Amino acid sequence: MFRKRTIAGIAIFAAAAITLSACSSATETPAAAGDVDAATATSAEDFGGLDALVEAAKAEGELNVIALPDNWANYGEIKAAFEEKYGITVNSADPDISSAEEIAAADNLKGQDTAPDVFDLGTAVTLASTDYFAPYQVSNWAEIPDDNKESTGLYVNDYTGSMSIGYNSNEVPEPESLDDLLGDDYKGAVALNGDPTQAGAAFAAIGLATVQQGGSLDDFQDGIDFFSELNEAGNFIPVNATPATIASGETKVVFDWSYNNLAQTSVVDGWKVTTLPGAAYTSFYNQAISADAPHPAAARLWQEFIFSAEAQNMFIVGGAYPVTIAAMNEAGTTDEDAIAAIGNLDGDIVTPTTEQAEAASALLAEKWAAAIG
Amino acid sequence: MTVANAPVLVSGVAQAEPGRHPITEPAGPTRRSPLSGLAKYLGLAPFAVYVVIFLAIPTVLAIVTGFFTEDGSFTFSNIAGLFDPLVLGTFASSFWVSAVTAVIGSVVGALVCYALLGTRAGGALRSFIDSASSVLAQFGGVMLAFAFIAAIGSQSLLTLWLKDTLGLDIYADGVWLYQPAGLLVVYTYFQVPLMIITFLPALEGLKTQWAEANATLGGTRLTYWTKIAFPVLAPSFFGSLLLLFANAFSSYATAAALVSQGSPIVPLQIRAALVSETVLGRENMAGALALGMVVVMVVVMWGYSVLQARTSRWQK
Numbered sequence: 001m002f003r004k005r006t007i008a009g010i011a012i013f014a015a016a017a018i019t020l021s022a023c024s025s026a027t028e029t030p031a032a033a034g035d036v037d038a039a040t041a042t043s044a045e046d047f048g049g050l051d052a053l054v055e056a057a058k059a060e061g062e063l064n065v066i067a068l069p070d071n072w073a074n075y076g077e078i079k080a081a082f083e084e085k086y087g088i089t090v091n092s093a094d095p096d097i098s099s100a101e102e103i104a105a106a107d108n109l110k111g112q113d114t115a116p117d118v119f120d121l122g123t124a125v126t127l128a129s130t131d132y133f134a135p136y137q138v139s140n141w142a143e144i145p146d147d148n149k150e151s152t153g154l155y156v157n158d159y160t161g162s163m164s165i166g167y168n169s170n171e172v173p174e175p176e177s178l179d180d181l182l183g184d185d186y187k188g189a190v191a192l193n194g195d196p197t198q199a200g201a202a203f204a205a206i207g208l209a210t211v212q213q214g215g216s217l218d219d220f221q222d223g224i225d226f227f228s229e230l231n232e233a234g235n236f237i238p239v240n241a242t243p244a245t246i247a248s249g250e251t252k253v254v255f256d257w258s259y260n261n262l263a264q265t266s267v268v269d270g271w272k273v274t275t276l277p278g279a280a281y282t283s284f285y286n287q288a289i290s291a292d293a294p295h296p297a298a299a300r301l302w303q304e305f306i307f308s309a310e311a312q313n314m315f316i317v318g319g320a321y322p323v324t325i326a327a328m329n330e331a332g333t334t335d336e337d338a339i340a341a342i343g344n345l346d347g348d349i350v351t352p353t354t355e356q357a358e359a360a361s362a363l364l365a366e367k368w369a370a371a372i373g
Numbered sequence: 374m375t376v377a378n379a380p381v382l383v384s385g386v387a388q389a390e391p392g393r394h395p396i397t398e399p400a401g402p403t404r405r406s407p408l409s410g411l412a413k414y415l416g417l418a419p420f421a422v423y424v425v426i427f428l429a430i431p432t433v434l435a436i437v438t439g440f441f442t443e444d445g446s447f448t449f450s451n452i453a454g455l456f457d458p459l460v461l462g463t464f465a466s467s468f469w470v471s472a473v474t475a476v477i478g479s480v481v482g483a484l485v486c487y488a489l490l491g492t493r494a495g496g497a498l499r500s501f502i503d504s505a506s507s508v509l510a511q512f513g514g515v516m517l518a519f520a521f522i523a524a525i526g527s528q529s530l531l532t533l534w535l536k537d538t539l540g541l542d543i544y545a546d547g548v549w550l551y552q553p554a555g556l557l558v559v560y561t562y563f564q565v566p567l568m569i570i571t572f573l574p575a576l577e578g579l580k581t582q583w584a585e586a587n588a589t590l591g592g593t594r595l596t597y598w599t600k601i602a603f604p605v606l607a608p609s610f611f612g613s614l615l616l617l618f619a620n621a622f623s624s625y626a627t628a629a630a631l632v633s634q635g636s637p638i639v640p641l642q643i644r645a646a647l648v649s650e651t652v653l654g655r656e657n658m659a660g661a662l663a664l665g666m667v668v669v670m671v672v673v674m675w676g677y678s679v680l681q682a683r684t685s686r687w688q689k
Contacts, residue, residue: 098648098650100649101647121650192633195634196651197649198645198649203651238634361653365652369635373552
C-alpha cells in the first residue's frame, strides 16, 4: 500500500531513515517462541504468563524506541534499567523529534527492522493515530484509573508533568504571579520550550497562562494575550529553550514541564522550579505499541516494565507523576523520598479535553504568529 | 582523438577502396568519437541518477502531496491555503529577508571585490580572501546560529561588554536576534563571501586594454565606468544578486536553529506543517508551500541563467 503520507515522508525523512538504518542490527530474530503470535498478543497471558513473555522478548533481543531523550522524565535511566534487567538492547532513535514525527517514522520505516516498536505520544497525536497501535493490557491494568486508558489498551497514559516555571535564581527573583514576569527584572528573559503551534510543552504554557489569568481552557485567548504583552514589554525571548540556553543564561525563565525544569536543577547552578499558586496544568503522555512493531514481544515487555512500580518510581525521580501513583501509594511502593523532592500534585488540576485542545490549536494557528511578531 | 583515430580510419579506408590514395581522402565525415551512442549517456548516468533520486523525485513527490488530502483524494484546498493572509505574510517576510540580505551582500561584496583588484592577482592577500570566502559562503546551519548566539546573544561576551562599558544595550527593545531582523544579520554573514566568490571573476575579466582604449579616445575615468565597466559587469552583478536572493530564500537550517516562535518565513512554515504535534493534519500543506517556493526559485534561477548567458559573452 503506497499511501500519500508515505510519499511525503520519503522525501522528508530520507535522512532520518539513513541514520536509523545505520544503527540497526543486521540480524532479525524470529518473533515469539512456540506458536504464540506476539504481534497480536493483548496480554502477558497470551504468551502463557509473564515469564514466557520475557523469554519471547529476550529471543528478539532488541527494542526500538523513538523520541525518548535521556533527560526527559528520566528516560535515560529507564532505558538503561530495562536493558540491564532483561538483557535486551534498546535502540533509541531520534530522541528530539515531535510526537507527529514518531508516527511519520512508523509510516516510513514500516516493514523494516528499524521501525519503532513503541511510542510515547502527546494526546492530540495519540487520538489521531489509533490505527497505528496494537492493543495490549499490562498485568497491573487494574491499577491504572479508567480515565487514563483506552478500554482495550490501544493507548494508556503513562506519566504527566505539571506546567512549571524554571528560573535562574542567581539572575532573576522568584516569580510569584504571572504579572511579575511583565516587570523590568525579566527583560529578554522568558522563553518557551518550542512554538505552541508545534510543541505540546509550549501549548501547555499558553494553557497555564490562560487559567492563571482567570480564563478557562475553552478559550486560550487570555494566554495568548499574556504572551503578547510579555513580548511588547521586551521580556519574551523567542528562542527555543534547551538545556544549552539554560546553561548559557540566554533563557533565564522557562515555561516547561516540571520534569524538564527539574532535570536542570542538578545541572545549572541556581536553577529553581516553581509552580504558581492556583490552577495547575497537567497533560499525560501516552504509551502505545506499534501495530507494525518489528519486535512485538519486546514492545509488550517494555509496557509491562513502564507500568511496573520500578519504572513508575523512576518517573518520579525524573520529576514526573506516574499514572499508577494512587495504587502505588496504597500498596506502599511509592518512592517516598523522590515524591517528597518534587512535591505532591495537588490543588486545582486542569487538563484540556480533546475539544478544548482542538479549539485552542486552531486559535493558536491563527493568532500566535501575530501575537509575538 | 583525431590523431589517435587517424591510422585506424586510414587503414580501414585503404582496405575497402585500395585504388585511392589514403592521404588525400578527407577523413572528416567518417571520423567518430570513441564515446558514441549509448556510451556517451552511460558516462552521464551517475550524475543523472544522483540528480533524479536526490532532487527530481523528492521535489515531485513533495509537490504532488500538496494536491492531495490526507486520505489520498485530490484537492485544491492546500493550494488555496497558500493565499491565506498568514501564509502570504510569511512569503512576504521570506522575500524581504532574502532581498535585503541579497542587496547588502551584493553591494558590500562588490566593494570588497573592487578593493581586491588593487591587490596583486595571485598574491597572498587575494588568494587568502578568495579561499576564506569559499569557506565562509558555505558556513551555515546550526553551527552558524550558535556562533551568533555565542557572539551577540543576550548573554554573550560582546553584548554584555557593550552594555557594561558603553552603556549600549542592543536588546533594549527586546531580543531581535531570534526574529527575522536577526536573520538579516546572520544571513549577511554568508551572503557577502558568496558575492565575493561569484563576482570577483567578473571584475578580474575587465581587460586593461579597455581602459587604455577609453583613455586613448579621450575618455575619463567616469566614462570608463559608465560606458564600459558598468555595462559589462551589470549582468554579472545582477545575476549574482539573484543567486544571493535564491541562497537566502532557500535557507532553512540556520533559521530553524535560531527562530523558534511564529514560523515567520516559508521554510519554517513547512517545518511547522510537518512536525507539529498540536496543530494536526497539515502535512500536505507542506507540499503546497514547497510548490510556492519552487515557483519563486524557478523564476529567480531562470533570471540568473539569462543574465549568466549575457555575462559569459565578455569572459571569453
